[in-house]
Amino acid sequence: xxxxGGVRQNLIALGLFVVVLAALLLWVGASGYRQDxxxxxxxxxxxxxGIYIPFLLGGLLSVAYSAYALIxxxxxxxxxxxxxWPIPLAWIGGMIVAAVVAVLLGIATARLSGFHLVAxxxxxxxxxxxxxxDAESITGGSRxxxxxxxxDFFGYPVSRQAQMIVAVVLVGVLxxxxxxxxxxxxxxxxxxxxxxxxxxESNGISVTALRLQALALGAAVAxxxxxxxxxxxxxxxxxxxxxxTVFVAAFMPLVGGVGSAWGGVIGAVLGIExxxxxxxxxxxxxxxxxxxxxxxxxxxxxxxxxALQWLLKAGAAAMGRRQMPxxxxxxxxxx
Amino acid sequence: MLEPQLWISVLEIGSFYSLLALAxxxxxxxxxxxxxxxxxxxxxxxxxxxxxxxxxxxxxxxALGVGAAAGILASVATEFLVVRPMxxxxxxxxxxxxxxxxxxxxxxxxxxxxIFGRTNMRGLRPFDFxxxxxxxxVVTPTTVSLVGTTLVVFFLYSLWLHRxxxxxxxxxxxxxxxxxxxxxxxxxxxRFTAFVIAGAIVSVAxxxxxxxxxxxxxxxLPWALKGFIAAVIxxxxxxxxxxxxxxxxxxxxxxxxxxxxxxxxxxxxxVIAVVFFIFRPQGIFAERVRA
Numbered sequence: 001x002x003x004x005g006g007v008r009q010n011l012i013a014l015g016l017f018v019v020v021l022a023a024l025l026l027w028v029g030a031s032g033y034r035q036d037x038x039x040x041x042x043x044x045x046x047x048x049x050g051i052y053i054p055f056l057l058g059g060l061l062s063v064a065y066s067a068y069a070l071i072x073x074x075x076x077x078x079x080x081x082x083x084x085w086p087i088p089l090a091w092i093g094g095m096i097v098a099a100v101v102a103v104l105l106g107i108a109t110a111r112l113s114g115f116h117l118v119a120x121x122x123x124x125x126x127x128x129x130x131x132x133x134d135a136e137s138i139t140g141g142s143r144x145x146x147x148x149x150x151x152d153f154f155g156y157p158v159s160r161q162a163q164m165i166v167a168v169v170l171v172g173v174l175x176x177x178x179x180x181x182x183x184x185x186x187x188x189x190x191x192x193x194x195x196x197x198x199x200x201e202s203n204g205i206s207v208t209a210l211r212l213q214a215l216a217l218g219a220a221v222a223x224x225x226x227x228x229x230x231x232x233x234x235x236x237x238x239x240x241x242x243x244x245t246v247f248v249a250a251f252m253p254l255v256g257g258v259g260s261a262w263g264g265v266i267g268a269v270l271g272i273e274x275x276x277x278x279x280x281x282x283x284x285x286x287x288x289x290x291x292x293x294x295x296x297x298x299x300x301x302x303x304x305x306x307a308l309q310w311l312l313k314a315g316a317a318a319m320g321r322r323q324m325p326x327x328x329x330x331x332x333x334x335x
Numbered sequence: 336m337l338e339p340q341l342w343i344s345v346l347e348i349g350s351f352y353s354l355l356a357l358a359x360x361x362x363x364x365x366x367x368x369x370x371x372x373x374x375x376x377x378x379x380x381x382x383x384x385x386x387x388x389x390x391x392x393x394x395x396x397x398a399l400g401v402g403a404a405a406g407i408l409a410s411v412a413t414e415f416l417v418v419r420p421m422x423x424x425x426x427x428x429x430x431x432x433x434x435x436x437x438x439x440x441x442x443x444x445x446x447x448x449x450i451f452g453r454t455n456m457r458g459l460r461p462f463d464f465x466x467x468x469x470x471x472x473v474v475t476p477t478t479v480s481l482v483g484t485t486l487v488v489f490f491l492y493s494l495w496l497h498r499x500x501x502x503x504x505x506x507x508x509x510x511x512x513x514x515x516x517x518x519x520x521x522x523x524x525x526r527f528t529a530f531v532i533a534g535a536i537v538s539v540a541x542x543x544x545x546x547x548x549x550x551x552x553x554x555x556l557p558w559a560l561k562g563f564i565a566a567v568i569x570x571x572x573x574x575x576x577x578x579x580x581x582x583x584x585x586x587x588x589x590x591x592x593x594x595x596x597x598x599x600x601x602x603x604x605x606v607i608a609v610v611f612f613i614f615r616p617q618g619i620f621a622e623r624v625r626a
Contacts (some may be wrong), residue, residue: 061433108609115369116431116612118437119563120605126560127605134598243556247441254434285451290442297435299418 010094017172024168035164039232041272042167043069046225047241048252048264049171049178053218053249056258056334057182058211059194060296064105064121066246068098068219069226071238076227078138087151095220102219106212125199125243132238151231160232171265174221190214200257222249227246239265248286249277251293257305266304295300339472341589347478349585352487354540355562355575356569358490358533363571364509365420365529366551368429372413372436374559375443376534377541380406381550382447384542385456395459403538410534413439416529440555448552476548484543485578488536493574501528509571520538561588564608568617579619 028034048068054060076093079085110122132139140146157168171191181187190210193200197207230236248271256267274292275285300307355374361368384402385392393401417435435563461480466473496502508515509527516522539548541558548554561584569580587607591600611618 055430057475059430061430072450110414111613114433114566115371115563115615118433119560120608121611122556122560123564123601125555127601131600136540159340211508213614231626244441244444247437250434251438251441283453287442287449289447293438294417294442295437297431297438298417300426301431311587 003257013176018333021168021172025165028164031325035160036232037272037277038164038175039229039274040276041058041227041269042164042171043232044098044249044252044272045265045268046174046228047222047246047249048249048256048268049174050206050218050220050222050225050254051250052261052264053178053181053221054211054214055218056253057187057190057194057333058214059117060211060215061120061250062102062109062215062218063101063118063246063250064124064128064224066243067125067243068102068222068242069103069229069246070099070128070132070236070238071228072223072226072228073240074132074139074145075223076230077140077148077236080148086150086154087231091224091231094223095201098219098223099216102215105211106215108212110208115146122243125246129238129242139238142238144235146235147286148231148234150234163228163232167232170224170228174224176263178221180265182261186213195293229325244286248289253303255289255293255296255303257303257307259302259306259309263303271305338586341593343370343466343478344583344589345582345585347481347585348588349542349545349582350481351581352565352584352588353485353545353569353581354488354536354580355558356566356580357489357574358537358540359537359562360569360571360574360577361409361505361529361533361564363566364505364527365533367401367512368418368432368436369563369566370413370436371441371559371563372443373410373533374557374562375555376406376409377439377544377558378535378550378552378555379409379443379447379541379543381458381554382451382468382540382552384455384459385550388459391424395461398459399461399542401554402542403535403590406538407534409443410518410530410537411527414530418526418530419455419523440559444555449458451474451552453552455549455551456545458547458550460540460546480543481547484539487537489578490574492532493496496574501525505529540619559603564604564611567608567611567616567618570617570620571612572620576618578621583619600613 001230010130024038047065050068051063051065072091072094075090075097076087079090079093080087086092105124109117112120132144135141151163182191189205193205193207193210197273200210203205222299226236226241229240249268250273252267253264254267255263255270256265257263269291270291275287296303302310356375357378359369360367362373364404373480373626378404382402383405383446384398385399387398388395389403390616391398413436417439420466421435460476463476466475468474496506504515504520504525505528508520508522512522541554544550565584567580567582569578584607588600595603597622
C-alpha cells in the first residue's frame with residue numbers, strides 16, 4: 001500500500017468512527033439506561049479485544065480474563081477509596097498489574113495448551129475470585145468496594161456522558177491499534193507462531209517470549225475494560241466479572257468475526273444486546289447467545305464480519321461486476 | 336486425619352469425581368477430545384429429574400428416568416450437531432473444538448436456567464432409610480447410593496470394555512485412532528457409542544450426587560473442572576485410574592477446607608492442577624501404548 005493510500009484509509013476510518021459515535025450519541029440521548037448499556041458494551045468490547053490478541057492471533061486460549069478485568073476494577077476501587085490520587089492512575093496501574101500477573105501465569109502454564117490451558121486458567125480465575133472474597137480488609141469481601149468518588153479531570157468533574165464518550169473512543173482507538181498490530185511484523189510473527197512455532201523459533205525468535213508479550217498485552221487491555229466499568233459504576237464486587245461473564249467475553253470475538261479486531265467489538269455489542277437488553281426473551285438471553293455461538297462455530301467459522309464480507313462479495317459478483325473474484329470461505333477451502 | 340466421618344465424605348465426593356473422570360476418559364478415547372460439556376449433562380440430568388417431580392409431579396423413579404434421558408440426549412446431540420461436523424472440518428486444530436465444548440457447557444447451563452429455573456434445588460433420593468452408625472461414622476442413604484452406584488458403574492464398564500466387541504474397538508481407537516481407521520474400524524460409530532455411555536454415566540452421577548450437595552444450573556462449570564482434574568490425576572492407563580484420581584481429589588476436597596479453611600481449597604486445587612498438568616500430565620497410571 002502506498003503512503004497516500006494509508007493516510008486515506010486512516011481518514012476514512014476516522015470519519016467512520018465519528019459517524020458511529022454521533023449515531024450512538026443520538027441514540028442514547030438523555031437516557032441513563034442506554035448510557036449504561038453503551039458503557040457495559042464498551043467494557044466488554046475491551047475485554048474481548050484483550051482476548052483477541054493472544055487467542056485469535058496467537059492461538060492461546062488463556063481464559064483468566066475475569067481475573068484481569070477484576071484487577072482493573074479493584075485497582076480503581078482501592079485507589080479511589082484509600083488515596084486521593086487521580087483515578088486514571090489506577091487505570092494504568094491496573095493494566096501493569098494485570099500484565100505482570102498474565103506473564104507469571106503464562107510462565108507457569110508455558111507448557112500447556114488447548115483443554116489443559118483452559119482448565120488451569122479457569123481455576124486461576126476461581127482462585128482469584130476466592131482471594132478477593134477472602135481478603136476482606138482490602139477488598140471488602142463479597143460485598144466488594146462501593147461508593148468511589150466521581151471521575152474528575154484536574155479538578156473538573158467528568159459527566160457520565162463524557163465518560164461514555166471516553167469509553168467508546170478508547171474502544172475505537174484500541175481496536176484500530178490492535179488491527180494495526182495484527183498486520184505489523186510482530187503480529188505476523190505471532191500469527192505464524194500459531195501455525196508453525198518451529199519455523200518461527202528457527203528464525204531466532206523466541207516463541208515463549210512472543211506468547212508472553214501477547215498475553216501481557218491482552219491482559220492489560222482487558223484490565224482497562226474492567227477499570228472503565230468500575231469507574232463508571234462507582235463500585236465493584238467479585239461477582240462483577242464472574243466466570244460466566246468471561247465465557248460470554250471469550251465467545252464475543254468468535255461471533256463477531258475472527259478476521260479483525262472489530263469482530264470482538266461487534267460481538268460485544270451483540271452479546272450485551274442479547275444478554276442484557278432484549279426484553280422479549282426475558283432471562284433467556286444468555287442461552288440464545290450461547291446457541292448463536294454454537295451456530296457460528298459449526299456453520300460460519302468466520303463470524304458475522306466474515307459472513308457479511310462474503311455476502312458483499314457474492315452480491316457484487318451477482319450484480320455483474322465480475323472484476324471482484326469471490327473468495328471462498330475458509331470452510332470451503334478446507335473441504 | 337482420623338475422623339471417620341470425613342473419610343465417608345471423601346468416599347462420597349470421590350465417587351462423584353471418579354464417575355466424571357471416567358466419562359472424560361471414555362470420550363477422550365472415542366473422540367480424542369476432553370469434553371467439558373459432560374458436566375453439563377450431569378447438571379442437566381439432576382436438575383431435570385428434580386423438575387420432573389416438582390412440575391410434572393412424577394414419582395421419584397420415573398423422574399430419575401426422565402433426568403437420565405435428558406442427560407443422554409444432550410450428550411448424543413453434542414456428538415451429532417457439534418463434534419461430528421467440526422471434527423470433519425478442523426482436523427489438526429484443537430482450539431475450535433475447545434471453544435465449541437465450552438459453548439455447549441455454557442448453553443446447557445443457561446438453557447437449564449431458563450427452562451428449569453435458577454434456584455438451588457435439593458436432589459432426589461431414590462431410596463431412604465434411617466442413618467446407620469458404623470463404628471463412629473454415620474452412613475446415610477446418600478453414601479450408599481453414591482458409593483454403590485460408582486462401584487457398579489466401574490465394574491460394568493470394565494466388563495463391557497474387555498468382553499464386548501465395541502468395548503475392545505473403543506480401546507483400539509483410544510490407543511491409535513488412525514491405525515484403527517486404516518484397519519476399517521467404524522470410527523464414527525465408536526465415537527457415538529462413547530458419547531452415549533459417557534452421557535449415561537454422568538447423568539447417573541449428577542442425579543445421585545445432587546442429593547448430597549444440592550444442584551443448580553450453575554453446577555456445571557465447577558463440576559467440569561473438578562472432573563477434569565480427577566481425570567488428569569488418575570491418568571488413563573487402566574479403566575480404574577479415574578477411580579483413584581477421583582478419590583485423591585476427594586481427599587483434597589474434604590481435608591483442605593477442614594484443616595486450612597475454605598479459601599485454601601480453591602488455591603490448592605489450582606496448585607494441584609498446575610503441578611499435575613506440568614510435571615505428571617500422564618497421571619498416576621500412565622498409558623502404555625504398545626510400540
